[in-house]
Amino acid sequence: MNEKTVAVIPARGGSKGIPHKNIVPVAGKPLIAWSIEAAERAATLHEVYVSTDSPEIADVARQYGASVISRPTELSGDAASSESALLHALDTLAANGKSAADVLVFLQCTSPLTLPEDIDGTVALLRNGHADSAMTVTPFHYFVWQLDETGNAVGINHDKRVRPRRQDRKPAYRETGAVYAMRVPGFRQFGHRFFGKTAMHIVPEERAFEVDEPADLQVVEWFLRHRSQLDTMRNLPRKVSVLVLDFDGVFTDNRVLVSEDGKEAVLCDRADGLGIDQLRRIGLPVLVLSTERNPVVAARCRKLGLECIHAVTDKREVLNTWLAANGIAWSEVVYVGNDDNDLTCLHASGCPVAVRDASSEVLSAARFVLNAAGGHGAIREIGDLIRRHLERSIL
Numbered sequence: 527m528n529e530k531t532v533a534v535i536p537a538r539g540g541s542k543g544i545p546h547k548n549i550v551p552v553a554g555k556p557l558i559a560w561s562i563e564a565a566e567r568a569a570t571l572h573e574v575y576v577s578t579d580s581p582e583i584a585d586v587a588r589q590y591g592a593s594v595i596s597r598p599t600e601l602s603g604d605a606a607s608s609e610s611a612l613l614h615a616l617d618t619l620a621a622n623g624k625s626a627a628d629v630l631v632f633l634q635c636t637s638p639l640t641l642p643e644d645i646d647g648t649v650a651l652l653r654n655g656h657a658d659s660a661m662t663v664t665p666f667h668y669f670v671w672q673l674d675e676t677g678n679a680v681g682i683n684h685d686k687r688v689r690p691r692r693q694d695r696k697p698a699y700r701e702t703g704a705v706y707a708m709r710v711p712g713f714r715q716f717g718h719r720f721f722g723k724t725a726m727h728i729v730p731e732e733r734a735f736e737v738d739e740p741a742d743l744q745v746v747e748w749f750l751r752h753r754s755q756l757d758t759m760r761n762l763p764r765k766v767s768v769l770v771l772d773f774d775g776v777f778t779d780n781r782v783l784v785s786e787d788g789k790e791a792v793l794c795d796r797a798d799g800l801g802i803d804q805l806r807r808i809g810l811p812v813l814v815l816s817t818e819r820n821p822v823v824a825a826r827c828r829k830l831g832l833e834c835i836h837a838v839t840d841k842r843e844v845l846n847t848w849l850a851a852n853g854i855a856w857s858e859v860v861y862v863g864n865d866d867n868d869l870t871c872l873h874a875s876g877c878p879v880a881v882r883d884a885s886s887e888v889l890s891a892a893r894f895v896l897n898a899a900g901g902h903g904a905i906r907e908i909g910d911l912i913r914r915h916l917e918r919s920i921l
Contacts, residue, residue, distance in 0.1 A: 529628035531649055531707075532573040532619070533565045535592070536611040537635045538602045539580030544740055548578075548635050549586050552743060553750035554897070558583065560638030560750070562590040568645040570653070571631065573624075577615045595619070608632065609718055616710065629653070630710050632719065637704035638746050639733040639753075648707045651725040658722025659708040663699035664734040667692050699726055702734040759915045761894045763876040766912055767858035769805060770845065770871070771905060773816035773823045773836065775864030776881055779901030790820050795901055799830055801909030806831070808913060813848065815841055817867055842870035862908055863888055864900050879908060 541547035549556040576587035579602035651660040816836040827834035857876035872878035880892035883899040898904040
């Protein structure tokens with residue numbers, strides 16, 4: 527069944543708890559960007575729209591690939607329901623000549639931990655004919671209480687005289703508030719999201735956080751950065767036998783200090799030294815390979831206890847000889863570079879890595895790009911990733 531499925535992300539400009547909440551930065555992106563990107567990667571969605579009254583939110587939405595539906599002021603206040611914004615979006619699309627959607631997906635921009643598979647799994651419950659409406663839920667194992675009219679605490683989902691074990695209780699689920707799907711004709715008829723037969727798509731609890739209070743931002747920030755790090759580690763070779771580093775633009779910010787007598791000096795990040803020391807402790811060789819002839823390269827490497835080959839012309843040829851002498855395959859090399867003279871090694875290595883401010887050619891050649899720029903902790907970052915990757919492999 528080839529049903530047209532569109533997603534709408536309501537995002538009004540006003541927010542009392544967190545000013546500009548929908549575009550506040552979280553793990554390097556505006557909050558709403560996480561929901562847009564998940565929707566853009568979902569296989570079941572044909573179109574992604576953001577419904578907003580805010581020009582700032584509209585600009586961010588377009589930047590991350592969503593189309594924008596301008597929401598009128600009367601549908602943007604605290605009292606306006608999400609359903610009213612969704613119905614307005616459907617009416618606007620129809621008025622603009624868009625073909626009618628069969629399935630509407632309602633995404634909350636305050637749920638940045640949503641993944642594409644959460645969206646696709648929810649939509650599948652409608653597409654396979656098992657439901658008219660659906661939502662994401664997460665398992666709920668807690669005892670819920672409330673006060674009765676006398677002030678006595680009474681159990682809502684349990685008898686307080688009985689404390690059954692979790693495995694002995696009937697499964698319960700908490701609505702995550704992240705993803706809803708509904709057949710459009712039924713939604714238009716009933717005007718709410720839970721009409722007809724409602725199905726639940728179960729997601730793990732760690733993807734069920736919503737951003738309502740300032741403290742929630744810190745929680746989702748940690749989860750998003752942890753997820754990003756895990757995704758990055760999956761790009762590393764299963765077997766890492768050596769880390770090879772360019773010097774200028776990796777150890778340094780690619781600038782040089784020149785004194786009046788012509789002597790040159792560079793700035794390095796001390797945190798990088800700690801990252802290298804951690805790799806040394808787990809026995810991973812680190813090699814510095816540079817075309818730079820200035821003795822500052824060798825001096826820095828001596829202080830850090832690193833093997834260094836510098837003043838080379840052909841990096842790939844030199845590294846190929848070094849790898850052969852040490853019995854290491856190119857597929858086991860993690861190579862970090864920043865400029866075009868690193869390209870031959872990047873193309874040959876098992877895992878080409880670029881610092882954030884690398885040249886466009888190097889960025890294109892890299893399997894992944896570090897968050898840090900050269901000379902600003904890039905080596906510490908890649909060192910931490912490799913160390914954790916190797917530790918996980920051992921476990």
